[in-house]
Amino acid sequence: MSQNSTSIDPATGAEIRSHEWDGIRELDNPLPRWWFWIFLICVVWSIGYWIAMPSWPLATTYLKGTLGWSQRANVAADIAALQESRRPIEQELMAANLDDIENDPDLFSFALASGRSAFKDNCAPCHGAGAQGAIGYPNLNDDDWLWGGTLADIEQTIQHGIRNASMDSRFSEMPAYLTLGTLDRAQVSDVTEYVLSLSGRAEDAQAAERGSSTFAEQCVTCHGEDGKGMRDQGAPNLTDSIWLYGGDRDSIFETIAKARNSSMPIWGERLPAPTVRALAVYVHSLGGGEKSTMNMEGAQ
Amino acid sequence: MDSRSATVAGPGDPGRADILASHGIEASDVEAVNAASRRSFYKKREKIYPKRVAGRFRLAKWVVMAVTLIVYYGTPWLRWDRGMGAPDQAVLIDFPGRRFYFFFIELWPQEVYYITGLLILAALSLFLITALAGRVWCGYTCPQTVWTDLFLVIERAIEGDRNSRIKLDRAQLSVSKFGKKIFKHSVFLLVALLTGGAWIFYFADAPSLAKQLVEFTAPMEAYIFMGVFAAFTYGLGAIAREQWCIYGCPWPRIQAALTDEDAMAITYRFDRGEPRGAHKKGESWDGRGDCVDCRQCVAACPMGVDIREGLQLECIQCALCIDACDAVMTKVGRPSGLIAYDTDVNIARRQRGEKTSFRLIRPRTIIYAVLLAVVGAVMLTALIKREDLDLSVLRDRNPTYTLLSSGEVRNGYTVKLLNKARLGRSFILTIDGLDGAELTGVGLRDDADGGLRVPVDGDELRSVRIFITLPRMAVTSESLPVRFVIHPDAEDDAVAVDSVFLGPKP
Numbered sequence: 001m002s003q004n005s006t007s008i009d010p011a012t013g014a015e016i017r018s019h020e021w022d023g024i025r026e027l028d029n030p031l032p033r034w035w036f037w038i039f040l041i042c043v044v045w046s047i048g049y050w051i052a053m054p055s056w057p058l059a060t061t062y063l064k065g066t067l068g069w070s071q072r073a074n075v076a077a078d079i080a081a082l083q084e085s086r087r088p089i090e091q092e093l094m095a096a097n098l099d100d101i102e103n104d105p106d107l108f109s110f111a112l113a114s115g116r117s118a119f120k121d122n123c124a125p126c127h128g129a130g131a132q133g134a135i136g137y138p139n140l141n142d143d144d145w146l147w148g149g150t151l152a153d154i155e156q157t158i159q160h161g162i163r164n165a166s167m168d169s170r171f172s173e174m175p176a177y178l179t180l181g182t183l184d185r186a187q188v189s190d191v192t193e194y195v196l197s198l199s200g201r202a203e204d205a206q207a208a209e210r211g212s213s214t215f216a217e218q219c220v221t222c223h224g225e226d227g228k229g230m231r232d233q234g235a236p237n238l239t240d241s242i243w244l245y246g247g248d249r250d251s252i253f254e255t256i257a258k259a260r261n262s263s264m265p266i267w268g269e270r271l272p273a274p275t276v277r278a279l280a281v282y283v284h285s286l287g288g289g290e291k292s293t294m295n296m297e298g299a300q
Numbered sequence: 301m302d303s304r305s306a307t308v309a310g311p312g313d314p315g316r317a318d319i320l321a322s323h324g325i326e327a328s329d330v331e332a333v334n335a336a337s338r339r340s341f342y343k344k345r346e347k348i349y350p351k352r353v354a355g356r357f358r359l360a361k362w363v364v365m366a367v368t369l370i371v372y373y374g375t376p377w378l379r380w381d382r383g384m385g386a387p388d389q390a391v392l393i394d395f396p397g398r399r400f401y402f403f404f405i406e407l408w409p410q411e412v413y414y415i416t417g418l419l420i421l422a423a424l425s426l427f428l429i430t431a432l433a434g435r436v437w438c439g440y441t442c443p444q445t446v447w448t449d450l451f452l453v454i455e456r457a458i459e460g461d462r463n464s465r466i467k468l469d470r471a472q473l474s475v476s477k478f479g480k481k482i483f484k485h486s487v488f489l490l491v492a493l494l495t496g497g498a499w500i501f502y503f504a505d506a507p508s509l510a511k512q513l514v515e516f517t518a519p520m521e522a523y524i525f526m527g528v529f530a531a532f533t534y535g536l537g538a539i540a541r542e543q544w545c546i547y548g549c550p551w552p553r554i555q556a557a558l559t560d561e562d563a564m565a566i567t568y569r570f571d572r573g574e575p576r577g578a579h580k581k582g583e584s585w586d587g588r589g590d591c592v593d594c595r596q597c598v599a600a601c602p603m604g605v606d607i608r609e610g611l612q613l614e615c616i617q618c619a620l621c622i623d624a625c626d627a628v629m630t631k632v633g634r635p636s637g638l639i640a641y642d643t644d645v646n647i648a649r650r651q652r653g654e655k656t657s658f659r660l661i662r663p664r665t666i667i668y669a670v671l672l673a674v675v676g677a678v679m680l681t682a683l684i685k686r687e688d689l690d691l692s693v694l695r696d697r698n699p700t701y702t703l704l705s706s707g708e709v710r711n712g713y714t715v716k717l718l719n720k721a722r723l724g725r726s727f728i729l730t731i732d733g734l735d736g737a738e739l740t741g742v743g744l745r746d747d748a749d750g751g752l753r754v755p756v757d758g759d760e761l762r763s764v765r766i767f768i769t770l771p772r773m774a775v776t777s778e779s780l781p782v783r784f785v786i787h788p789d790a791e792d793d794a795v796a797v798d799s800v801f802l803g804p805k806p
Contacts, residue, residue, distance in 0.1 A: 032343050032547055033344050033345065033590060035343040035547065105743070112742075128695070129698055131699075141712065142704055143705055144704075240705035242705050287702060
């Protein structure tokens with residue numbers, strides 16, 4: 001019976017509910033009636049909302065609502081409007097002389113911002129979010145460039161890529177000396193020793209001496225007599241402290257034995273030209289960007 | 301849906317009447333009006349008709365109401381000259397420009413901690429005043445109270461005081477009644493609209509926005525927000541009134557936890573008032589209390605409660621019952637103060653024949669006061685020391701450092717300069733603490749006197765990329781301290797920020 005399970009709170013006259021937690025009991029006060037009406041109004045409102053706005057999911061589609069509101073369409077419209085608003089400065093970017101971009105603060109900051117976001121979207125998977133690179137993927141912060149570090153060089157590299165199907169792509173191919181049988185294992189080992197000697201790290205002077213003649217026969221065409229590389233060939237400088245595939249003895253041996261010919265996509269096919277240019281400006285700004293020779297002459 | 305179903309034996313229990321008839325007792329088919337089976341899940345709102353009172357506290361409330369309303373409606377119209385290119389509105393929250401202007405203070409979004417400090421000060425002030433004198437905020441200054449009071453003034457002016465209003469509500473619908481109601485709600489809506497309108501003036505230049513509003517050329521958002529705020533003002537002040545305080549507001553519950561037995565509260569001094577009862581003029585007051593049970597305290601109460609029941613959740617402590625009771629006590633020739641700011645502790649003391657006293661200085665009030673002073677002092681110091689130039693340095697984390705082909709080590713930094721001055725300035729950025737370091741910046745020129753020249757427009761933030769290059773020999777540790785210093789032109793005070801230069805293990 002209800003009289004056994006409930007009692008009345010003397011202070012408020014409200015019924016005390018039968019349940020209890022740690023000595024705390026609940027008073028059963030009535031809800032204000034207007035609160036209930038607001039609840040009903042919300043129910044009615046929600047029915048109107050179902051009709052007006054997208055609501056119920058169906059098997060393959062959904063109820064679209066009479067107002068035709070769509071978040072997806074709104075975002076698409078916003079993006080289109082954003083792209084439209086960027087068009088003038090993008091045209092300006094394409095019309096500008098590459099070396100003058102830096103001197104136009106508005107254009108420069110637009111290119112940097114646009115390039116940074118495009119980099120994170122497209123380039124970061126290989127080159128890293130901070131363009132720090134990885135084994136086989138160059139660090140773009142340093143001053144060591146395989147194919148040139150001027151704005152024009154970088155734009156060309158991004159536009160057409162490296163070792164791909166494009167006729168305009170950067171291209172060169174290092175032979176796999178051991179795999180192809182051009183050199184035997186001992187010769188490759190000697191050349192490795194010689195290459196180490198270029199950065200002062202050789203341990204066996206005789207082997208390096210032997211390797212030196214093989215290097216002169218096989219490698220100087222691309223890497224140069226002094227081993228400082230050749231940008232037309234994308235041949236790295238072997239005398240500095242930066243190694244794309246690792247600078248230890250084993251890595252260098254493997255490079256010579258099996259060759260390394262990695263590639264980069266034709267970004268010009270995937271990205272609009274202003275984005276490619278903005279990317280070039282951004283990568284150039286990371287610290288290693290080189291001044292074009294024309295500009296240097298002007299400076300002198 | 302309304303009533304809970306009960307299984308108790310109802311009055312219609314068959315045969316009951318017949319059985320009782322054997323005794324000659326009559327059985328009635330009646331049920332208690334407050335029977336559990338009849339108790340509703342929902343409570344009907346009982347309309348409150350607060351009666352006008354006069355007295356000290358009413359006067360204090362009029363003054364508080366006038367001041368708060370004048371401050372609220374008037375502030376956006378105050379002007380403050382900040383020179384060319386800056387708004388001349390004294391208090392302005394400029395969302396598009398991302399600035400908050402308050403007289404001589406101009407805050408940037410990254411200085412929102414001032415607002416946090418202000419909120420902390422407000423919270424501590426509330427704690428302190430609540431510990432001292434209970435729900436002073438609710439009773440005097442809460443917008444809900446002030447606007448409800450304002451709407452009651454209008455209601456009284458149109459429909460008369462308590463009795464006329466009750467009479468009007470009970471009367472049959474007539475042209476006169478209909479007219480009064482329509483008129484009243486029109487004035488309510490007008491006040492609500494002005495209130496909502498005043499709020500949006502804090503977010504835009506008030507005179508020009510007012511002109512646009514009248515000419516219907518203001519942006520749609522202005523009308524929408526004005527309408528939203530007007531709807532809330534009307535709904536809360538004209539319709540919901542005490543319902544909001546009882547059911548909607550969390551503050552009464554929090555305040556209950558902030559008071560203690562020493563906090564002053566509006567108290568019915570039952571030790572003096574009881575036993576209560578009607579008193580005829582000329583009769584003796586011996587053997588009875590001073591309360592004549594006129595219920596003027598209940599009639600005056602905007603919350604419709606009886607203060608003689610003691611402190612209760614619904615009581616906002618507006619003190620109007622004190623004024624109502626004092627007027628009655630004066631008339632019947634008894635001392636005033638039967639209802640007054642007092643504590644239950646004092647009542648107990650009086651009953652024991654001890655002297656009463658208020659313990660205003662107690663651990664909790666001391667703690668609140670000290671905290672208030674400390675936070676206030678910290679904020680004031682921060683505000684006084686606030687510079688019109690700010691510098692922040694973010695070292696690149698990815699990569700932490702770059703090895704150059706020459707073997708040199710380079711670190712990249714993003715340096716942000718906030719020029720809070722009106723005019724554009726050209727700063728010189730230098731570094732301290734690294735010997736033989738080369739400082740370069742993207743798109744920046746070297747200054748003739750050393751360092752990099754960084755021009756920043758007035759009232760702007762400029763973010764620049766800075767590189768520091770060190771010879772390998774100079775990298776004597778994996779982490780070297782470096783200090784970035786920014787020198788404003790023609791000013792001595794430089795701003796410095798410490799950072800580090802990272803490199804490979806030496």
